[in-house]
Amino acid sequence: MTDAHAAAFRRETKPPQARGLHVEPGAVVAAATAAAQHGPPHVTEPVTYDAVLLSGFGGPEGQDDVLPFLRNVTRGRGIPDERLEEVAQHYRAFGGVSPINDQNRELRDALRAALAAAGLDLPVYWGNRNWEPYLDDVLAEAARDGVRRMIAIPTSAYSSYSSCRQYREDWADALEAAEQQDVIQIDKVRQFFSHPGFVQPFVEGVRDGIAAAEGAGHRPEAIEVLFTTHSIPSADAMLSGGDAFDGVSGGAYEAQHRAVAEYVMAAAAPGVTWQLVYQSRSGSPSTPWLEPDVNDAIISLSDRTAVLIVPIGFVSDHLEVLWDLDREARETAERAGTWITRVATPGVHPTFVDALVDLVRERADGRAVTARANVTAIGPWYDVCRPGCCAKAGGDPRPAIAGVMP
Template identity: 70%
Template sequence: MSPVGSKPPTASGVFYDQGALVASATAGAASGPEHVEVPTRYDAVLLSGFGGPEGQDDVIPFLRNVTRGRGIPDDRLEEVAHHYRHFGGVSPINEHNRELRAALEARLAERGLPLPVYWGNRNWTPFLNEAIGRAHADGHRTLIAIPTSAYSSYSSCRQYREDWADALEDTGLQAEVRIDKVRPFFDHPGFVQPFIDGVDAAIAEAASHGLDPAELEVLFCTHSVPTIDAQLSGPHDDNALAGGAYPAQHRAVAEYVMAQAAPAVSWQLVYQSRSGPPHQPWLEPDVNDAITALQGRRGVVLVPLGFVSDHMEVMWDLDTEAVETAEEAGLWVRRTPTPGVSDAFVDALVDLVAERVEGRPAGQRASVTALGPWYDVCRPGCCENRRLGFRPAIAGLAP
């Protein structure tokens, strides 16, 4: 196993039980159904985060982990590091996940599912190999994993699956520990409700400042990704997902939020936090460009639709840069809350676990868009990354 406090190396392969089509999966998921509708007994929950630095000395090592294998020199990383250094080198994401872990474990027990919740990160301590190792040492062999990301794409779904494979191989537990994952929860009502409440509250606050709804623009903000990654997100055989699952899922949720909260208010889906070489196409428009281009508006509402909690992309890219852009344009601006540890969101995560424990039929699962409920077991080639090359993954049909 890698030294404590270090990210595991890339897995060389994955472990299949005889006849299984899904690596390191429980019996119900191993044959690869889109929705697992047989009850499964789990020992524990694996809450899986992105990770973030917790001090100035952590920032560059953390960014090295995030960009591992891409050959990015430290002087380039320092250009991003100043976002973290502005906040003392501390990302709020780890503290949020500590709170979420505790809230989820307590709510599971209240719902009659007394499962311990282990928390591990992809890019900073506690790493996933540490969390899986602790769960195994405590006697747990069958885990249900929850990524702290709601949508389908390489960075928000498949990369978690790859990192679980890395952690299993690194610990030597790939033949002993089984890991299933919950479905992408972008349209679970408990994830969506905090955004509805946030838009409703922001529009009411704007009215108290003398702004009519017709003078507002709601911008649904999410992390930009390379257009090729967006196009390859989701299953390749679904012709209904023009442009890929990632933008389609966001659009569907944004449409639902506005239908519930403010059907008469204008809105857009915009992107943020672009990185990579300038010549590489990424999803657009950028949130700042969209704000600058607004005509006939006196106010803008920023909705962090792509994010579970407040972290650096929210605190810097929205609360700092986008708010500054809006204020320079003379616009009234508000940013709505993320789901965080709201009761609705924690209840949603409990419900996702309960779906798999019960083997709940797909038609009885909660979802608010026509796209859901999404798959439990990822389809072949789902969310592949042709830019970085193939890496072994679990919780989905090969490749």
């Protein structure tokens, strides 16, 4: 759907959940290309793709959009509007507009230009999980354009239910809603947390942040680097990464973030202390979530005079970065008398955009695993998600594509 069409046609509800895909063990990987459909962890057979599918979370673009958007995000959880309105106030403080859609438009355009510069003649379609342009409308448009094989890039670098498997479920929903299950095949690039093009902007940011702290009079031993990411339920974290991290506390989700942080600190600021913290918790207070919270971590740093926040869990400076870090965490630091600064997310940093092109090329070329770009102790990650990988704790398997079911 073009931006003009999306502006003229406002739809409040995301596609319904898919019902037509098989979820029994051993089923052929749903909607995948021939090279991936029998579920090899890494695909080293070249595939000719027709287009790239850039998939975002979505966000409201006006005050009237806020509650419908949040209903989409929380669908099936029975959360009343009164509680949603508490979160809505974060969006309303910005005029009801999330920056994430404009950021993804910018990323889409940068990716198109970078693909063309690399000699890859692939159009880029952008669709959201929770707001316009919805994925089913975008897939219907792609089918009309003659697209049959797509390589999908979710705007999330790590393994967890909300950052990987839920994208795959929503692609299945969208294919069914658009009636394109037997028309369009969708593969997914690997989780890209370990790609140097994703990590390099954080390396640069930490170097600059440490220099700024030192320039403000803070000695290296008085600086704490807080790598932050979205908190998730502990039970979901345990299931992230499938059998590679079976039973490991925090699962692949925590392990991947720690691996990135370790690399960044070794490259940018060896000797400076750091920790992994979490933010943006939601849900029942009785449900255990990954901790510590970034604000609690700041308060506990009585022997530090400066804090550098590094949002390694995020691709762009969307609302949870602007509100939870730039507003709430900053206020916490100011109350504690602690100097604070934040590193930018990758956004459209050239190395990040080039990394996305490289992820597409490695699948198009069928690149060997040993030849893939990777800078952390973990990786390169799987092309085809493994059985049970990133399942929702306590939930029945839902139809999902680009992975081995259930």
